[in-house]
Amino acid sequence: MRHAARIFLLLTGAALLAHYLPLGWHILTAGRQRVPYVYYGDTGAGFLFTRVEKAGGDTRLIHTDAAGRALERDTFESLLPLTFHAQLYKTGAMPKEIGGVAVTPGALRREQFNLRVRPDQLDTPLVPLHPVFETDNGRARLEIPPDFMRINGAAGVADAPGPGARRRAIEFLDPKTNTILPEKSALYTDAFARARFVFPVTAAGSNPTARKPYDEGIYLADAEGQVFLLRQARGRPGLVRVADHAADPAAWRALRPRHIIVNEIETRELRALIIDAGGKPWLAVGENHRLVPLPVTRYNPAADTLSLRGNLLHRLLVVQTAAAPGAAPALEAVALDRDYRVLDRHHETLPDPAARPAARAGRVLFPLAWWLAGDTSGYLGFHARVTPRDLLPAAAALNALLLAAHLLILRRNKTLAPARLPDLAATAALGLCGLLPALLLPRAG
Amino acid sequence: MLPVIECRHLTHYYGDKPALLDVSWLLRPGRICGLLGRNGAGKTTTINILNSFLTPRSGRCLLLGEDSHQLAPRTKARIGYLIEGHIQYGFFNINQIEHFYSRFYPNWTPAIYYHLMSKLDITPRQRIATMSCGQRSQVALGLILAQNPDLIIFDDYSMGLDPGYRRLFIEVIHDYAADGKRSILLTSHIIQDLENLIDDCVIYQQGRVLLDLEARRLRDGFRKYTFATTPAVAGARDDARHLVIERGEKRSALHGFLDEPAARAELAARGIPAPDLRPEPATLEDIFIALTGKY
Amino acid sequence: MSRALFYKEWIKLRLWWVLMLAAGVAFALVLFFKLRYVANANEAVTVWNAWIFKGWLFFRPFQYVPLVFGVALGLLQFLPEVQARRVRLVLHLPLGETRAIALHLAAGLLLLALALLPAALVFSLGGALWFPREWQGNLFHVLTPWLLAGAGAYLAAAAVLLETNWRHRVFYLLLAAGALRLFLLETFYDTCARILPALALWVLALVLVPLFSSHRFRKGLVR
Structure with a gap:
């Protein structure tokens, strides 16, 4: 009974740490996800973007075209009258027809x-x-x-x-x-x-x-x-x-x-x-x-x-794909006409949040991380991730270090014994998430 | 005959501090044994080991022939245990607690319990928590005796009791053990109560057994002699021979397993003049204090 | 002998248990009458829409009651046992020590269930007056994690009290808090449906911990 109890405590402690520590790490180190907002120009300007850019500790919005050229806000909005019609009506710059199609406030609203x-x-x-x-x-x-x-x-x-x-x-x-x-x-x-x-x-x-x-x-x-x-x-x-x-x-x-x-x-x-x-x-x-x-x-x-x-003229299909093994997160935009014929395509890879140094450090520190609530389902379920292959050597090295430290601590406390095998296995497999509960657990006697 | 309690080479440390050092003694069936010692001598440690609340660093303890850490429930039913402070369930009243314990012991005899309870000035529905210390001690005692155990361990039965209840306790135990079929181990600091009760005496000193002897032989054999204090008198202690010389202000004392001539010879050998040497009566308490010291 | 132990726990806890039962049922009835008020003051279809599309469930305020009851019962049951190390009385009884403590835990869990079940019944019967059978499924999926949290809190309280070492007590408290928080996340009716078996299994295995604590007490393993 006591060995089963101790293993239960060890697994629970390790599991809880593998849940909360990565969560805490993420909260401390997470940056803002900068997904650009895609538009398709109504007057033939092609794809247009609003991006979040970091400039010296501050973040600001910049508007670009498909070639990456920055645009002034007014210029940008004038290229998208069907979207920014409120502003353009206010300044009186709203065209009465675009591409041969008459533009009225009622038609705008209806088609949006x-x-x-x-x-x-x-x-x-x-x-x-x-x-x-x-x-x-x-x-x-x-x-x-x-x-x-x-x-x-x-x-x-x-x-x-x-x-x-x-x-x-x-x-x-x-x-x-x-x-x-x-x-x-x-x-x-x-x-x-x-x-x-x-x-x-x-x-x-x-x-x-x-x-x-x-x-x-x-x-x-x-x-x-x-x-x-x-x-x-x-x-x-x-x-x-x-x-x-x-x-x-x-x-x-x-x-x-x-x-x-x-x-x-x-x-x-x-x-x-x-x-x-x-x-x-x-x-x-x-x-x-x-x-x-x-x-x-x-x-x-x-x-x-x-x-x-x-809107009145186009259809814009945007798919934001999540990161997958072997593929970075990406944004795909397809511009279609009213008959759903493809006019233009755009594809860009997004910065992978998992590729940031802090996130990669987290993958090394916590070889296993799991969570219940995700954005892929309304149900609570068990989702987990393990260290990716390229970081395995680093994680293994860290775990080996922690294992050595664990052995030293046990030696110093004169408690090194075959009964400690589950503890050592936890440290070897889970690193910090295994070491901490192993050290804090009561002895089985 | 198989001893009811057997301690074999018990050794225990609290951290690095020694609590028991190679303690061995036994309790034979039908005897009442007093386990005596100063505070911190190791009595509580021994009791905890006996009741398997403590695992000694080394050594074994056998109760009724079985290892104290692996007592079969059948064997546990034959052992009664009074916890220091007469600890019991305060939320019960005397009827409920008897109803509870009676389910566990095949030889349960309620008459013994209720006979003791009739002597107490309590209402039947009064909860044990609201009783006085002395009344609680009687409840605890009654429950143990009703169990009809072959072995009873009383861990400091006298704690918190006034002289009346202490006397009652001693008398009840005495009557109970009169048939010679019960074995009892007692610890207490009130040594004078144990004077005419115990058959055997085990005295602890700093984690070791200082003396393990029949009480009668101790009382008869261990003598006290006093003599006038002179400058030649120096205090001395010989644990191996159980010999103690105490230097007093006016009169000094010699304690030991010595008759008068031997006493005189001992003093002469030490160069201590004692022309007025005379024997004095010594109670069990006097003997205990002499052996274990005042400080 | 099991009956004798259940008898002891009953005598010890009966007054508190009655209070808990009364408090639980009273709270449940208050929520029921609030439902009745809402159902009468609004169009029935509005109430159903609030349930189906907004996840409104009238018994949501009951969420932390099982947890509180579990902790309270654990304290009320085991505090008297560990004061003056009274648990020695139980461990000295002529039955296996693990069995003795396990029977105490069984008694406590039974009393906890009996204290909470009437409230659950009020919810079920009350809900059945105004809502269809799909609602009962929602009740089950939302209420069960709370009840499991209550059982988990009870077992954790028992483990903390039976443990003699303060450092380990804190460790158990942290483990319990970290784990039980996952039982009480905000749910939109059947949100917990997929993890419910795992939660139940964990609470079942949690029984080992107070047994472990009492075993350590018995061996005098204070360090």
Whole structure:
């Protein structure tokens, strides 16, 4: 028992130090992550950037073009009228038309959108209850639905249509009474059965807020990967298979969606952003759900951030890729026209925070570091990193030094014995995180 | 017959300070042994080793034939232990505590316990924490006796007790051990109480056993002689022969296992004139102080 | 003999346990009545939206109660035992020492669970009045790490008290604080779902530490 207890204490102490010490080190030594903000010039200036530059202890913003030339703020803003329209209207420098397209404040506002997908949005705890908006309520604004949809359907469960007492594939819950609405549930279950939706649902996407210009509906991918769109009109469900009504049904049928993100914009152009099982992003565009593959070269939904910004003239796709073994963090920007044809590309590697001297020193000092909360998931989980290969010799040397010190201390205290083997192993493997608890632990006797 | 307690070459240090140096003694069945010694002589260390709260640097301690550090629960049930200060659970009342302990000992005899409790002036629901020191000592004693142990270790039974309770304690122990089937080890600083109680006497001095003898032989054999103090008188101590010469203001004393002629010869050998040498009665306490010194 | 030890701990702790139980249930009821007020003062769908999209859970103020109860119970149970080194009484009883202390820990954990379970029941039943079964899953995933933190705090308190060396006491306190903090991170309902088994296993293994402390006490290993 006592040896098990001591090893438990040793492992706990080492684990806690491997969690807190690297965290403390990071807090003490972390610099500011300087990711440039990318724009695409409306008047043909190409890519433009706002960068954070360190100048003698101070940080300041500088504006550059793709060639790296610094621009004055006013010049910079005049190259991006669709972004800085407020300032330009104030100074009276706003053009009335750009590239043959008339520019009015109303059109500007309507066409502006910003869609962002972060890894922790894709893997986050959710309550699987969906509000189904009424698309045709005869009112100017959307109203919060009075009930919630629950999807019970599972593989192999053949739900017969019609009202009954058994659990339905689709249930509607009434918050007022905290009960199931039998008729509405039966209605929707029938609709799903008629549409030949194969349960279970493999992906779902909607925008559950009333603060949007209209309701797109809920996209649902069934067990065979087929995408359906569910809408409610005058209380009645409308479930259609997107492939049946799309411009390119073959593409839709071949799609295996993993994540579906819906973000309604006033022009109704963006239907959904879909990330397939391979991590490839697609955009469903326009009335007939044209499937546009987003032309990024490297995107890992579990680690990278993707953003799609649009205005009157262009679409700008920006992917910030996180550092990976063998690849530094990078920024990729793709400028597209309104039909999603590629106009221009930009790629730059970002400074790797892990390459800074302080960060590398931390990797040597703490061969193992772990944490629970990261920006790649909304769930707490065990994430760890170990010393990279190129720093292994340095880490090994440090650990050897600490091991020697450990042995000396044990010799001096006359406590060097075979029972100390776990302690020494902890120091050899984890360095400081093993040595400290080993020295502070009580003896087993 | 197997001794109930056997200490074999116990040695222990606290850091570098010696506490026990090659201590060996034993307690035979049916005997009452007094473990005596000044403060810091090593009694508490020995008791802690006996109860396996301390692991000696070297040496072994056997209780009822088993190593004190690996006592089987069955054997533990045969040993009673009074903790110094009569420590017990203060949140119990006398009925609850009897109910608790009775579950652990197969030979539990509640009558013994309740007989002792009837002598106390307490209400049945009174918690032990609210009792006086003397009442608590009786509760602790009653619980041990009800256990019917073969061996009892009393670690300083007299601490905090007034003369009345001390006397009660001694009488109860005396009656209890009268059948000769119980073995008892006692430590105490109140030596006069032990005068007619103990069968054996082990005296510690600075971590070593100074004397290990039957109490009767000690009382009968160890004599005190006084004589007038003269300039020739010098204090002397011979631990090997248990001989002590004390120089007093007016009268000096010679202590030792000596009859009168031997005493005279001893003084003559040391060149100390003692024409008025006379024997004086010595209590166990006198003997103890003589052997272990006043300072 | 196990029953006798449970009896002893019960007599020692019963008054405090009743107070804890009452305090826990009272707090839970206060939160329940606040929920009732919120549910009545607002549209039901608004309340559900606050739950589903903002992670609002009416029992969140209860977060630190299990931890506090765990520490309190550990103190109330073991402080009397270590004062005047009274634990010698237990170690002298005719049963294995590890078993004796383990039974004390079992009694303490049982009392802790019984003191907190009624509050959990109030939350569950109260929540069931206004929320669907998905909410119960959220309750489980959010409440369980707090309960585990309470058990962990109890075992850490026992280990700290049974340990005789001050330096090691401080070490245990730091370990406990560092570890239990990870049980009480802000959660958005099921956030802890993936690490819950690991947390539970760690608390289970933590039982070894107070046993270790009492073993060291027995051997007189003060250094």
